[in-house]
Amino acid sequence: MLITLGIYYLAPWIRWDRGINAPDQAILFDIPNSRAYFFFIEIWPQEVYYITGILIIAAIGLFFVTSLFGRAWCGYICPQTVWTDLFVWVERILQGDRHQRLKLDKSKFSFNKFWRLLATHLVWIIISVLTGGAWVFYFNDAPTLMLQLINQDVPWSVTGWVVALTGSTYLLAGFGREQVCNYMCPYARFQSAMFDEESLIICYDELRGEPRSARKKDSSWEGRGHCIDCKICVHVCPAGIDIRDGLQMECIACGMCIDACNNVMDKLKLPRGLVRYDTELNHKLRKENKQEAVHIFRKRTILYVSVLFITISTMLYGLINRSPIELHVLHDRNPIFVELSDSRIRNGYDIKILNKTHQDKNYKLTISGIDDLDIKIAVAGNIMGNKWFNSLPVFADSIGHFRVFLTAQKQNNARQQLIFNVEDVYTKIKENSDSIFISSLE
Amino acid sequence: MNPSNNNIETQDDIGTTGHEWDGITELNYPCPRWWVWIFLGTIVWAVGYWYIYPAWPVISGDSERGGTKGVMEWTQYKQLEESQSEIFSRRAENLEKLQNTSTKDVMDMPELYEFAVVGGKSAFKENCAQCHGSGGGGAKGYPNLNDDDWLWGGSLKELSKTIKYGIRSDHKNTRNSVMPPLAAVMGKDSVTKVSRYVAGLSKGSSSTAEGAKEYKQMCSACHGVNGEGNRIFGAPKLSDGIWLYGKGDEQQIESQIKSPQHGVMPAWIDRLGEDTIKQLVVYVYSLGGGE
Incomplete structure (x- = not known):
């Protein structure tokens, strides 16, 4: 989360010397002069196929990662997840953990409730403004625009974008959350096409966990599963599902349930990994008492890698031989x-x-x-x-x-x-x- | 089939509207509440609209089209003027520069030249393309403006004069010339000889060929001894391959001698004004034939 946020906020401030006739910002989409700069690359509007290339690389890269590690993108890098996590983190600091939040939500209106809610929303809005504010730096010279922003002397387009992105960040990360993944995000819908039996997904080991039930202290583990039905995995889930029901469309593979369950297992002095990253194939093999198997080289991954290789080498060839x-x-x-x-x-x-x-x-x-x-x-x-x-x-x-x-x-x-x-x-x-x-x- | 089973109202708790035609009744499904409210809202909105904008076509109305005026006194003409004034003000800066610069100097100023060419191009398409073609390519009877063959001259000054006052137009400064019908004076034989001679001229044959004598006598005063033409009279050059009417064959030349055709171009000065004509001159000059 810190790394992705860091990249987002700091990238426009990286300088890159291009000589006197060009901006020295490393990443800049100069719309008025219709130029795009990315470190050593400079793109003119008619070379938009480079952007197509980048998009192809991004898409195939995403498919490749998905087929190997499941929804790693969704769980770790997707801005929706990153900002939702950030917002939830603010919520936790100001309103306490889930239990306390539920209590606060049900409680009658009081000063305590008022300031906690107000503070949460205020912090959310500040984060949103900063998000929208950082976005416009990609399209303008960052230090100049920073001065303009401080002096409140900015073009209306900048104001418009800041306001629009503030609004969307506040709404999507503050209120939309998993609904965005379930109803708005196309990737969530078609990612199942990239999955196969050997993709890494979050698995509940039902062989070990079932039959589940609450457990009295010091009672025996004989004849029962390791799952104590504490439902913590359900509570932490940002998508609101029960991972013990198996892989579901909503699962964004963030691994929150893994961390939660591991903590419980540690307390019970049981081995970790009742909920863990695993493949469907392993799960099946285990049921049949066979050796687990992981194949990185599969038809699917080889195809993705070769497409990636072709696109990247074509792009590199084009860039290196780009005529001035x-x-x-x-x-x-x-x-x-x-x-x-x-x-x-x-x-x-x-x-x-x-x-x-x-x-x-x-x-x-x-x-x-x-x-x-x-x-x-x-x-x-x-x-x-x-x-x-x-x-x-x-x-x-x-x-x-x-x-x-x-x-x-x-x-x-x-x-x-x-x-x-x-x-x-x-x-x-x-x-x-x-x-x-x-x-x-x- | 028992008819009462088909009657929805007996199966459902929705009543009918009470309307009945030949035993057919209408179920009472009211409009959704949100829809009704929006509908009522639009009616209220409309009342406000009548107040602000021109709306009712009353006979004694005092607005532009004879209706109520509305408190904003909005009209389409005003709106047009407003949006035009924005364009005019954007154009004004270059236009002022253009007014204060001689056409000759415009040629050395890339930005102003570009402005004049673009403006001239659009004015050309609107006013000139009907006869001269949208690229100035001309047509039979209408000169090609791209080539280097000019009736009245292709310099900036001459172009400007032609566009301003026209050719055989009703403006007092117009360019004017008439070629008289010569068949009666010359006689039939002579016309045929001269036609053949002129047709030969444009293909480069020698000036001592048959018909040369008649040509010198009847035609050279205006068209020149060697058919080089004379721009003072707008007399076409006869020794080149460019012909205004037809392709320079004998019959065509003969018919021109017997009953000459004359092109007419209107004077544009009163319709387009100095600024637009200046831009047109630069544009026509830029087509490639400018001298």
């Missing part, structure tokens, strides 16, 4: 070509050169595919000659937009293939884009 230049060439559609008075044909193109580096660059444009091509480039309103397309200027971290007019004799091919090529004047890195030269409608 991108070239887009758009042939004019209307008119698609123009006949000039000397009977030559002119085609117009919009070209965009994306400079993804943090330095101002000059690019050299060459076009191949047609001999005797007359190239003209419009920079603002002025048609430029040769000297310009040897060094087209594009500012750091931005897009250069140029009009290109190509004039040539009528070609034999109605649609003649062309290759546009830009080359960074200093680093000599090149980028290509195909286009066509249209000289008749046939």
Whole structure:
């Protein structure tokens, strides 16, 4: 809980030096400038497939972990669980344990009840505000925004998000709790598809526990199970189920019942593990008096690992070979070509050169595919000659937009293939884009 | 079947509404209470609405459309003005810069140029595309604005004049010229010879061919000795491959000599105003044929 909360609250404050032309926040979704930064990675909007990749990795990773360890995500990392635990912890400190809370709930209105409830909700709201507050740091420069927040001088969008997330945190962790997992969360519904007999789930060992009954002190364990039916496992369950009935959809595998039962077993001086992490297969084998078995390499896990491996390596390949230049060439559609008075044909193109580096660059444009091509480039309103397309200027971290007019004799091919090529004047890195030269409608 | 068994009211404790048509009665299921309250609420809401907004179409009403005005005096026109004023104020800054900058200087200022091209493009689509095509590609009888062949000139100044005052329009500053029908003066043979000669000109044949003499005599005053045209009269260049009417074949040229066609372009200055025309000039210039 501390680790996940720590990551959430502190991650936006990590700095990462990218030079003068870019923000130095390690994780930043810069929406106004449409850039996303993640440590050494910087993503432009058209590279959103990296996000797709990350989502695929996250999903398959989740499936993989689920097939091995059951709902480890739900029990340990899911924000819903983390914040619910945090809220319950506040409740316990201010209102006492479950028994005391129930009593307080039933008691008549009194000053004692009033301040305890008020304090609980106040702390909840403070936590919620901090949660919403931390969220907006991912989208803005954290130190700047912190100052703005202190001076109460923030854009309405920030206020809106803080308020919305405060509300949702307060409602979901304070009141929604396990209902969120049962009714709202899609993962809880389809995770059963990832389970098989060898997934690690929380198991009540009924061979050892049954028949259960309350036990008088110092009476014998002969002829009865180790479960003393104290119901503590039921009380601690954040999802409100009885694990002794077997695996249920609501179980988020948080392990609270394991801890609770182990404490009881310690007091009874019995071995721990009446409720424990185990697989369904082991349970079955034990019933048949066979050796327990654990297979990590199963069809399912091998499949997940291979999909993971393919996605990660594709992503890494893409990131490592990510070109600092991108070239887009758009042939004019209307008119698609123009006949000039000397009977030559002119085609117009919009070209965009994306400079993804943090330095101002000059690019050299060459076009191949047609001999005797007359190239003209419009920079603002002025048609430029040769000297310009040897060094087209594009500012750091931005897009250069140029009009290109190509004039040539009528070609034999109605649609003649062309290759546009830009080359960074200093680093000599090149980028290509195909286009066509249209000289008749046939 | 015993009919009384089919009668729900005898099986259930829900009564009927008391309405009966030919022995058919209606069960009394009242609307849900929450629904009734919301319904009543909307009625109360409506009364407030009448008070605030224009609502009743009374004959002697004093509102814009002849009904009650409502205390807010809201009208669609006012709302339109409000939302437009927001756009205008956003545009005003660039527009002011544009007004204070000569068209020639706009060409050197990337931001203002971009503003003018975008504004000109939308004005073009609205006012010019009907004849010249949405990309300025032209059509038969309507010049292509992308090429380098201009009747009256493709410089910023000439473009501006053409758009402002039009061609053969009813504005007093309009560009005007008329090619007279020449068939009667020239005679049939001569017309055929000149047509063949002009058709040859655009394909690059020599100026000493048959018909050259007649051409020099009748046509060169306006169209130039070598068919190079004359922009003062808006006389088309005849020596290139670009033709306004047809594809430059003999029959087409012949019919133009016998009964010349003339394009008309309206004057836009009174309709669009200086600002929009300035943007249009920059846009048309940017199409690639600007001089």
